[in-house]
Amino acid sequence: MRYPPTLLIIATKKLTAECCGYPISIFFIVVNEFCERFSYYGMRAVLVLYFRYFLLWDDDLATSIYHAFVALCYLTPILGAIIADSWLGKFKTIIYLSIVYAIGQVTMAISTIHDITDANRDGTPDNFTFHIALSMLGLILIALGTGGIKPCVAAFGGDQFQEHQSRQLNTFFSVFYLCINAGSLLSTLITPVLRVVFIAGSGMYVKTDPEGNIMWSVCKCIGFAIKNRFRHRSSSYPKREHWMDWANEKYDKLLIAQIKMVLKVLFLYIPLPMFWTLFDQKGSRWTLQATTMSGDFGAFILQPDQMQTVNPILILTLVPIMDRLIFPLIQKCGLNFSPLKRMTVGMLFAAMAFVSAALVQIEIDKTLPNFPSSSESQLKVVNTYSTTLNVTISPNEHLLIESFGVQLHTSKHTYSTISYVKSKPREGKNAIRRDFVLRHGEQWCEFSRKFGFGASYTFLIPSTVFSDDCESITEVEDMKPNSVHMALQIPQYFLITTGEVMFSVTGLQFSYSQAPKNMKSVLQAGWLCTNAVGNIIVLIVAELGKLPKQWAEYLLFASLLVAVSIIFSIMAYFYTYIDPAEIEAQVRKEQGLEPEEMEKETLEMEEKDEDQKNEQGVKQTKI
Numbered sequence: 001m002r003y004p005p006t007l008l009i010i011a012t013k014k015l016t017a018e019c020c021g022y023p024i025s026i027f028f029i030v031v032n033e034f035c036e037r038f039s040y041y042g043m044r045a046v047l048v049l050y051f052r053y054f055l056l057w058d059d060d061l062a063t064s065i066y067h068a069f070v071a072l073c074y075l076t077p078i079l080g081a082i083i084a085d086s087w088l089g090k091f092k093t094i095i096y097l098s099i100v101y102a103i104g105q106v107t108m109a110i111s112t113i114h115d116i117t118d119a120n121r122d123g124t125p126d127n128f129t130f131h132i133a134l135s136m137l138g139l140i141l142i143a144l145g146t147g148g149i150k151p152c153v154a155a156f157g158g159d160q161f162q163e164h165q166s167r168q169l170n171t172f173f174s175v176f177y178l179c180i181n182a183g184s185l186l187s188t189l190i191t192p193v194l195r196v197v198f199i200a201g202s203g204m205y206v207k208t209d210p211e212g213n214i215m216w217s218v219c220k221c222i223g224f225a226i227k228n229r230f231r232h233r234s235s236s237y238p239k240r241e242h243w244m245d246w247a248n249e250k251y252d253k254l255l256i257a258q259i260k261m262v263l264k265v266l267f268l269y270i271p272l273p274m275f276w277t278l279f280d281q282k283g284s285r286w287t288l289q290a291t292t293m294s295g296d297f298g299a300f301i302l303q304p305d306q307m308q309t310v311n312p313i314l315i316l317t318l319v320p321i322m323d324r325l326i327f328p329l330i331q332k333c334g335l336n337f338s339p340l341k342r343m344t345v346g347m348l349f350a351a352m353a354f355v356s357a358a359l360v361q362i363e364i365d366k367t368l369p370n371f372p373s374s375s376e377s378q379l380k381v382v383n384t385y386s387t388t389l390n391v392t393i394s395p396n397e398h399l400l401i402e403s404f405g406v407q408l409h410t411s412k413h414t415y416s417t418i419s420y421v422k423s424k425p426r427e428g429k430n431a432i433r434r435d436f437v438l439r440h441g442e443q444w445c446e447f448s449r450k451f452g453f454g455a456s457y458t459f460l461i462p463s464t465v466f467s468d469d470c471e472s473i474t475e476v477e478d479m480k481p482n483s484v485h486m487a488l489q490i491p492q493y494f495l496i497t498t499g500e501v502m503f504s505v506t507g508l509q510f511s512y513s514q515a516p517k518n519m520k521s522v523l524q525a526g527w528l529c530t531n532a533v534g535n536i537i538v539l540i541v542a543e544l545g546k547l548p549k550q551w552a553e554y555l556l557f558a559s560l561l562v563a564v565s566i567i568f569s570i571m572a573y574f575y576t577y578i579d580p581a582e583i584e585a586q587v588r589k590e591q592g593l594e595p596e597e598m599e600k601e602t603l604e605m606e607e608k609d610e611d612q613k614n615e616q617g618v619k620q621t622k623i
């Protein structure tokens, strides 16, 4: 059954205004991406420390929830792609889900105000459940928002280009990636002003209509092919070239050809999550690693979470260098550095980054005190007498801990200045000079001390303190300041970012170029899903595979990625690059369809759907 020609909707490509060969609408799209990433990375940078030091979760739980959130952000794009392709279209999906996103950010911000539940004003929230629930709600809304925006923006950007702009289309993905990273770098207060830019460009966009429920049609077609193959499993039936050809009886050849293209790429994606498993630990393990290092750069003090900005800074420098210098140079040398080869090399760079992280960790471990395990405790006894004293602790004696100072009752003596230490101080932040004022009634005195990063001190204050103007205060260093400098993390950041430019920018471009026209967002969602799976792997490893040494965990991840990149290179070797438009045109030709009937296939698919529904007695009116 065919629609009469009068009912056919033939989509025409809107003529777009150009600047230097680029559609002007692209400007609004990249600025929108800049704003979205700006708010996403601004929040994500502090997330693991928020879990660790505000909600007081341990390192492993903080790491797991952080990666669960990132995974959710890159799983929801499937939802975004379905909504965009089958219902709202990319433009409206981006707008509506941006609103959900903004509500999520506000909810998250409110969850961090401890005064809301801090009735006794002691600086600690009284109701952690409230803060946890609110922050989880905020994170879920943000993840939904991201999911709506992420798969649509890159594909929507690609849609703006006409056929004669294929060179500009390639550069677009690099510029797009630059904007992502500029956004993550400049997370400042201008977001609310800039966010309206995307809507401002509304009149200039090429807005393709949603093409029916393409995901649903794809699933049904795959389901039918599998069922049909199973029904004809006997060897008496002739073999078909591809298992998807078993859908030939019922489904359009063009749809089958498009599904084959997508499946081929999705199959190739299977090993990719491992790259993200390593890559996204910048925000968790590497940030926690930075808390045990010194951020004193002389002119300024860098906080552990700020170290993550090295990644976007390097992206902003490396993308142009790679695009303009390295890749053309490799090409000039006659080497075929194809997209899939670039991605493999990118993976190897990420593995090297983790070897570098392991070496830094070994250096850090040499400087760390021995913390007690869960079955041990640690005591530090400070002798304020001028002579040597022997302290004997009988195993059966109990310890009495008082709120001011700590008293240890041993079988022989009682000392009044004893402290205990069980972890590095919060956030490794105390690398500054602090002034203290001691008061007792009318009496007071002031003293000043410089503290090193990650150090812990005990002050012994004698009763004569006011008479000598605080001079008699003695300082005991319980834990040495962090001595390994955060600059040592720069090589690992450099390696992972070089890997990212080769892997991620290329992957983004590859996913767009290898997708049929009506499945661009779907394949973008598939690409983002590789990131989601990667984050799920980290949280499984963080929760289950607790290795006693952090450096060993880094080396484990590096070895896994090397193994996976070998598998990927073998798969890539057998992959043939395609031009989806050419294949689609070929199938159309075989079906005897004219090129100008380009947009019919969707209607025909809907027509088949409708036929089926009619068979079931569902009445539908078609305009």
Ligand SMILES: CC(C)C[C@H](NC(=O)CN)C(=O)O
Pocket (backbone or CB within 6 Å): 037, 177, 180, 181, 311, 312, 315, 500, 504, 528, 531
């Ligand atoms: C994880 C994404 C697929 C890639 C990209 N991340 C970065 O650019 C980080 N440097 C993003 O879209 O956020």
